[in-house]
Amino acid sequence: MRLDKRKPSGREKDEASIKLLAQLREKLHSEQVGTARRAAFNLSWMQEDGLDILKEALFSRASRNAKSAAAYGLRKMRGRMEKIALDLLSQGLKYPDRSTATVCENALIVLKSRYPGKFTSEEKIQIGKLKIRQIQQKKRRKEAIQNVGNRRNNFPK
Numbered sequence: 001m002r003l004d005k006r007k008p009s010g011r012e013k014d015e016a017s018i019k020l021l022a023q024l025r026e027k028l029h030s031e032q033v034g035t036a037r038r039a040a041f042n043l044s045w046m047q048e049d050g051l052d053i054l055k056e057a058l059f060s061r062a063s064r065n066a067k068s069a070a071a072y073g074l075r076k077m078r079g080r081m082e083k084i085a086l087d088l089l090s091q092g093l094k095y096p097d098r099s100t101a102t103v104c105e106n107a108l109i110v111l112k113s114r115y116p117g118k119f120t121s122e123e124k125i126q127i128g129k130l131k132i133r134q135i136q137q138k139k140r141r142k143e144a145i146q147n148v149g150n151r152r153n154n155f156p157k
Contacts, residue, residue, distance in 0.1 A: 021046070025053050028073075029066045036065055040073030044081075051081055055088055064099050071107035086111070 024046075027039035043050035050073070057070035071092075077085035089111070092104030 017049075021049055021053065024050075025057075028053065028057050028069055029062055031063070031065065033065050033069070036069035037072050040069040041076055044073040044076040044078070047079075047081055051077070051084065051088075054085075058088070058092060058100060058103070059095065061097075064103070067100055067103045071103045075107050075111055 024039045024043050027035050028043065030036045030039070040054060043053055054070045054073045057066050058074070062070075071089065074085040074089055089104045089107050092100050093108070095101050095104070
């Protein structure tokens with residue numbers, strides 16, 4: 001896929017940063033998933049400039065690999081850009097392109113499962129057609145410990 005030249009936003013300090021952003025943008029649109037995800041992760045550390053490139057890849061006519069990598073980069077955003085990235089993924093659910101909506105839906109499912117402590121056990125999180133429920137972990141641990149004890153006692157002597 002041939003990419004158009006990106007217009008610098010004005011936040012870049014020097015020629016080296018502009019060159020690095022161009023290289024990462026090219027790698028983001030790579031056919032190799034690992035290369036695209038690595039570039040997306042590196043872009044997630046670059047604040048506004050990285051966010052602009054990831055947003056462009058997610059909402060453009062890029063391949064599904066590039067969109068998936070861009071969603072991965074948005075998931076990995078930290079600090080003040082994390083909330084903006086979450087809003088972008090939420091906007092992607094309403095995007096007319098089905099591949100973009102699916103990628104955003106999957107990214108939000110992963111984000112919601114990463115922070116289970118933020119939601120109460122009665123709360124259901126609605127994402128697309130899936131319903132995610134919080135499962136209490138204490139009961140499962142007790143059952144697992146009891147099962148291990150039962151296995152030890154069942155061995156022939």
